[in-house]
Amino acid sequence: MLRIIIFFCFCVAGVSRLQAQAHMAMDSTTHTFGEVKQGENPIYTFMVKNTGNSPLIINSVEPSCGCVTASYTGEPIPPGGSGAIQLVFVTETHLGFQLRSTTISTNADNAETVLYMKGTVIKRKGLL
Numbered sequence: 001m002l003r004i005i006i007f008f009c010f011c012v013a014g015v016s017r018l019q020a021q022a023h024m025a026m027d028s029t030t031h032t033f034g035e036v037k038q039g040e041n042p043i044y045t046f047m048v049k050n051t052g053n054s055p056l057i058i059n060s061v062e063p064s065c066g067c068v069t070a071s072y073t074g075e076p077i078p079p080g081g082s083g084a085i086q087l088v089f090v091t092e093t094h095l096g097f098q099l100r101s102t103t104i105s106t107n108a109d110n111a112e113t114v115l116y117m118k119g120t121v122i123k124r125k126g127l128l
Contacts (some may be wrong), residue, residue, distance in 0.1 A: 022079075022108040023052035031087075033119035038091050045086045046115055050077045052108060059105045061085055067093070068100050068117065091121045 026048055033042035050056035055076035063070055067090045073083030087102055099118040105111065 020054040021052050022050055022054050022056035022077075022106065024056055024104075024106050024108040024110055024113060025049045025051045026113070029113060030116040030118065033089065033117060035120045035122055036091060038095060038121050038124040041088050041090050042117070042119065043086065043088045044117060045084050048073070048077065048083045048085060050079055050081050050083075050108075053079050055079070056081075056083070057107045058083065058085070059107065060103075062103045062105070063087070064101045064103075067091075068102060070102060085115065087115065087117055089117050089119075094121050095123055096121060 026046060028046070031044040031046070033044065036042055048056070048058070055078055057076050058072050058074075061070040061072045069088045069090065070085065072085040075083075077083040085102075085104065089098065089100060091098075097118070097120050099116060102115045102117075104113045104115060106113075
């Protein structure tokens with residue numbers, strides 16, 4: 001009888017866990033910054049919304065290269081709440097078409113998302 005009660009408790013706990021889940025929703029995962037001069041650093045803020053029913057935690061934001069810096073909401077985002085992920089593309093040493101990715105890792109049911117920034121860096125006058 002004790003085994004049946006323990007089994008039942010594990011089943012109920014498992015179902016509760018499945019029902020309480022964060023979900024990360026975004027309007028867009030790609031930002032096109034267009035054409036910028038070398039040395040200009042386009043900044044874009046991606047908005048994140050938690051459409052789940054438990055707090056959304058952004059565990060990490062990892063740009064694909066050192067030319068992108070990231071900052072993000074560090075506090076858990078409550079159900080129905082919003083947060084932000086800001087990316088800055090440092091163009092000083094880049095020319096031509098650029099496509100940079102940043103991987104977002106969360107506790108949500110859609111745990112990993114990739115964000116993209118793209119555009120063209122043109123040579124600034126006076127540079128060799």
